[in-house]
Amino acid sequence: MSKLSRREALGMGALLAAPVFAGAQTLAGSGSKPDYAPDSIVVNGNVLTIDDRMPRAEAFAVKDGRFIAIGSSADIRNLAGKQTQVIDCERMTVTPGFIDAHCHPGRQQELYDVNADLRSIKEIQDALRERAAKTPPGYWINAFKFDDTKVKEKRLLSRKDLDAAVPDHPVIVMHRGGHTGFLNSKAFELAGITKDTPDPPGGRFWHDEKGELQGQVGDLALTKFEGVGKVETFTPEQERQRGEAAMVYQSKQLVACGLTTVHDAGAESDKITTYQALLARGELLHRAYVMAVGLNRDGLDAYQKLRDGGIRTGFGNEFVRIGGAKFVADGSASERTMRMSKPYPGKPNDYGIQVMDQKQTHEVVEDAHRHGWQVGIHANGDVAIDQVLNAYERVLKLWPHPDRRHRIEHCTLVNPDLLRRIRATGSIPTPFWTYVYYHGEKWAAYGEDNVRWMFAHRSFLDAGIPVPGASDYQPGPFEPLMALQSMVTRKDYAGRVWGANQKITVDEALRIATINGAHASYEENVKGSITVGKYADFVILEKDPHAVDPDTLKDIKIARTVVAGRTVYANA
Numbered sequence: 248m249s250k251l252s253r254r255e256a257l258g259m260g261a262l263l264a265a266p267v268f269a270g271a272q273t274l275a276g277s278g279s280k281p282d283y284a285p286d287s288i289v290v291n292g293n294v295l296t297i298d299d300r301m302p303r304a305e306a307f308a309v310k311d312g313r314f315i316a317i318g319s320s321a322d323i324r325n326l327a328g329k330q331t332q333v334i335d336c337e338r339m340t341v342t343p344g345f346i347d348a349h350c351h352p353g354r355q356q357e358l359y360d361v362n363a364d365l366r367s368i369k370e371i372q373d374a375l376r377e378r379a380a381k382t383p384p385g386y387w388i389n390a391f392k393f394d395d396t397k398v399k400e401k402r403l404l405s406r407k408d409l410d411a412a413v414p415d416h417p418v419i420v421m422h423r424g425g426h427t428g429f430l431n432s433k434a435f436e437l438a439g440i441t442k443d444t445p446d447p448p449g450g451r452f453w454h455d456e457k458g459e460l461q462g463q464v465g466d467l468a469l470t471k472f473e474g475v476g477k478v479e480t481f482t483p484e485q486e487r488q489r490g491e492a493a494m495v496y497q498s499k500q501l502v503a504c505g506l507t508t509v510h511d512a513g514a515e516s517d518k519i520t521t522y523q524a525l526l527a528r529g530e531l532l533h534r535a536y537v538m539a540v541g542l543n544r545d546g547l548d549a550y551q552k553l554r555d556g557g558i559r560t561g562f563g564n565e566f567v568r569i570g571g572a573k574f575v576a577d578g579s580a581s582e583r584t585m586r587m588s589k590p591y592p593g594k595p596n597d598y599g600i601q602v603m604d605q606k607q608t609h610e611v612v613e614d615a616h617r618h619g620w621q622v623g624i625h626a627n628g629d630v631a632i633d634q635v636l637n638a639y640e641r642v643l644k645l646w647p648h649p650d651r652r653h654r655i656e657h658c659t660l661v662n663p664d665l666l667r668r669i670r671a672t673g674s675i676p677t678p679f680w681t682y683v684y685y686h687g688e689k690w691a692a693y694g695e696d697n698v699r700w701m702f703a704h705r706s707f708l709d710a711g712i713p714v715p716g717a718s719d720y721q722p723g724p725f726e727p728l729m730a731l732q733s734m735v736t737r738k739d740y741a742g743r744v745w746g747a748n749q750k751i752t753v754d755e756a757l758r759i760a761t762i763n764g765a766h767a768s769y770e771e772n773v774k775g776s777i778t779v780g781k782y783a784d785f786v787i788l789e790k791d792p793h794a795v796d797p798d799t800l801k802d803i804k805i806a807r808t809v810v811a812g813r814t815v816y817a818n819a
């Protein structure tokens with residue numbers, strides 16, 4: 248070994264250490280290696296392995312969907328057989344595949360509803376009007392992805408805006424944040440809601456200065472519109488096709504930006520079936536860790552059904568795996584409705600919206616924990632996070648588990664005491680990773696004192712918490728390179744800085760995007776780094792994230808995305 252360079256020695260060390268490659272040395276030495284030849288080799292790369300035992304390499308080999316050797320280009324070329332595909336990186340950078348630990352992919356609305364991600368209220372009105380012209384009277388017009396801070400008017404939609412565009416159909420335009428919707432007068436009329444209707448528990452009807460309905464409706468108040476008006480109906484076969492078409496469409500988008508695993512943060516039963524159908528047909532390009540929605544405002548109960556069928560967290564295979572049970576405790580960060588201990592600056596009576604109380608939280612956590620489930624509860628504000636931690640602390644004391652990793656979805660606004668308790672319980676926060684960049688202007692509503700403790704990647708890392716990254720798409724964009732830029736710079740799209748104390752390094756951001764994401768689904772032994780024996784999920788980037796201006800990280804192009812050794816995206 249003394250004649251080998253340090254790099255080669257490391258490469259050979261990795262090779263010899265590989266349990267799945269026992270005997271390789273002998274065969275490679277004899278010149279006879281057809282049975283053991285890799286399916287593909289990747290050479291001449293700047294490989295960032297995210298494995299501390301060998302952080303950098305030039306090349307690796309893949310067989311049967313796993314990494315089988317890592318080292319120098321020369322070592323790895325020696326392993327190739329006649330059938331081996333050779334991928335020459337031309338010195339481009341390779342990282343493990345990116346993992347989004349909280350996303351909502353594959354919604355049918357992406358293909359079939361009105362996309363309100365437009366730049367003016369007039370454009371939204373036009374889009375609604377156009378759809379109404381093609382829709383029979385009395386049927387709902389559904390729109391999604393409205394964002395008050397991205398329209399040139401910089402304001403919320405109003406009931407009157409919607410009435411002006413569509414008077415005869417009930418209309419709902421959901422905010423990108425997903426917790427509030429904007430409805431027209433027809434919708435309120437059909438639901439029998441007037442300006443005097445009181446807010447239901449866990450919900451809100453907003454009013455204008457004159458006390459009239461403004462049009463915005465939050466959280467559980469949205470349930471008052473269920474079953475009113477007419478909705479287009481589909482046969483079960485049509486529903487199945489629509490669901491599958493939406494997921495096929497989205498899976499392509501996810502892998503095109505380098506995501507190889509996506510945690511679906513709340514699937515219903517039919518979506519779990521969709522994943523399986525696409526997997527069987529080879530059309531599921533990414534891996535899914537599927538959190539099952541627990542009984543919620545829409546009456547969805549995939550978790551309860553799976554639980555009763557004997558399924559537990561971790562069931563499934565390497566492509567589609569059942570994750571935690573998903574519940575919601577409070578409002579949202581981007582719609583400025585999360586439940587905080589202090590009122591929103593300038594709004595002395597507004598503490599945000601609480602969806603589940605402490606008693607309900609204890610109940611759902613006890614049930615899922617005792618049935619062998621990981622729990623993931625949406626909790627943005629410090630009050631909601633405290634409540635969720637109370638429940639996790641209680642069950643872990645009463646029914647201890649060596650490594651339960653209950654999750655706090657979003658976990659937006661923290662403080663030193665919450666950080667200590669998250670660490671002590673082994674809980675996993677999944678803070679938004681593209682929000683600072685994409686939603687910057689919204690953080691003014693919280694004030695700098697709060698923003699210093701929001702999406703607190705720096706604080707989580709400093710507290711020793713293996714925090715993953717999460718888009719919460721649709722509310723946040725899912726592009727992981729935008730996420731790296733957002734976390735590293737804490738700058739929004741206009742260059743304004745939000746909570747500079749929470750900046751992290753490129754290396755830390757890469758770990759968040761890979762190995763920490765794997766840890767959130769108990770898969771750190773098979774994913775999240777380029778390590779012999781792990782799944783061959785990787786991304787080739789046109790530039791090294793360390794070598795570019797941090798303000799341009801999001802512009803790095805994805806050259807290729809590979810899942811289980813299969814190229815699922817290539818930038819032609």
Ligand SMILES: [Zn+2]
Pocket residue numbers: 349350351512719
């Ligand atoms: Zn979510």
